[in-house]
Amino acid sequence: MxxxxxxxxxxxxxxxxxxxxxxxxxxxxxxxxxxxxxxxxxxxxxxxxxxxxxxxxxxxxPSKVEVLLDTLVMDSEKSLPVPAEKITAEVVRGYFRGFARFVTRDPAGKVLLALIAEAQHDSGTAGNLREHYLDPRREREREMLARGTENGEIAPKLGPDATIDALSGPIVYCALTGSAVPRGLLDTLFEDLLRPRSG
The missing domain is CATH 1.10.10.60 (Homeodomain-like)
Known part of the structure; x- marks a missing residue:
């Protein structure tokens, strides 16, 4: 000050x-x-x-891309924090449900989609997006899945990166193409990929 x-x-x-x-x-x-x-x-x-x-x-x-990246980081920390406390199957499911809402309804989700789209034909945007947003968040998401696995709450069929991609990829595709996320899509993927323990 x-x-x-x-x-x-x-x-x-x-x-x-x-x-x-x-x-x-x-x-x-x-x-x-x-x-x-x-x-x-x-x-x-x-x-x-x-x-x-x-x-x-x-x-x-340096450019509007960096402004948007700062906006995305700030807003997503508020709207879509990666759980770091006790990780249960429902916490993991809730996080990915929140991600679906984030990219389809939240203004900050529109920033993410715009940067993903721009990254397809601008390597600088792609690098900045990975370094400042995607990689740090992915690290926390991996930790979330690891804790859930250690707790016996989930039993992933795939490695952590493939699991995250398989859960979030269809949602991002729907959002980028302006389609509604099909009802039950996430739950079906979640049950199939993570085999949460019942009871």
């Missing part, structure tokens, strides 16, 4: 951000993406909606 009253110190730090402005930029990017789509989203529009200078955004983020 004191840095706000000390311009020289703020200038030296470079990465120190005014939290109010940072949040305004992230919320503006999220809202504009939902309203207009990835292609129409510009740094100028984000700056205008957030009430900050365009140069301020470029000082903090």
């Amino acid at each position: 004191s840095a706000a009253n000390s311009p020289p110190r703020r200038a030296r730090s470079g990465n120190r951000r005014d939290e109010t402005a940072r949040l305004a930029v992230l919320h503006a990017a999220d809202d504009l993406l939902v309203e207009h789509g990835f292609g129409a989203l510009t740094v100028e529009a984000i700056a205008r909606r957030a009430g900050v200078a365009k140069q301020t955004i470029y000082r903090w983020w």
Whole structure:
């Protein structure tokens, strides 16, 4: 906080951000993406909606992709945290049900889908998405499955990465193509892939 009253110190730090402005930029990017789509989203529009200078955004983020990534990380930690406490079969099932809601109904889920789509023809976006979002989350998801397996709550037929892909892949496909996620799809996949212990 004191840095706000000390311009020289703020200038030296470079990465120190005014939290109010940072949040305004992230919320503006999220809202504009939902309203207009990835292609129409510009740094100028984000700056205008957030009430900050365009140069301020470029000082903090190299491009709109990095703004969206920060938005995605922040919002998904709130909307879709990976369970880390006592892992039961129902906790794992609930997480993947939450993921289905996230990509089909949550504005932050639309950010994820937009970045996945952009990553198909932009290797920089693909690398950033993996490094800053997909890989860290995948690590926590693997840990969730490992704990559930150790507890005897689930008995995966496949390795952790293949299991996560098999559960989330059809949901992402439905969301990317604008289709409804079929009722019972996740439960069927879950029962088949993880064989939760009954009782």
